Amino acid sequence: MEDVKVRTLQLTSTAFAAGASISDRHTCEGANESPPLEWSGAPAGTRSFALIVDDPDAPSGTFVHWLAWDIPGNATELRANTGPQDIPPTQGRNGFGKPGYGGPCPPQGHGTHHYYFRLYALDSTLGLPTGTTRGRLEAAMRDHVLASAQLMGRYQRGR
DSSP states (O other), rough: OOOOOOOOOEESSOOTTSSSSSOGSHHHHTTTTOEEEEOOOOTTTTEEEEEEETTOOOOSSSSSEEEEEEETOOOOOOOOOOOTTSSEEOBBBTTTTTOOOOOOOTTTTSEEEEEEEEEESSSSSOOOOTTHHHHHHHHHHHEEEEEEEEEEEEOTTTO
């Protein structure tokens, strides 16, 4: 019998290692540009990807830093500084009230926050408009997720 290799979705960044500190360049204390992301291992049938980046350590509850979707199913990366002008992907409203990426910006003296970059391989495209909220994105993704991957980075303001 032929040996079958199971593939799993993997998400990485050249800007920070899993569990490591995110550089100031990708935060409100620097250029506030999105970090480069690369992935591999998308399952067969992937038609698009969606990305959710959040901070569960925010004082007011989980804070959304980036929502992006309808990333083409054959894509393997998002370049650094991918902004709302870069379509695809279509980008949703972050916790700062704007579409696109809003980098880590925890309150001074609030300690280290954890930022979760979650990539979802989907069996369809979503067609949601720019500025869509996380709730609407997650509802649209329901029953369409083929695989997911996570990359966590840390940041403490004013280190």
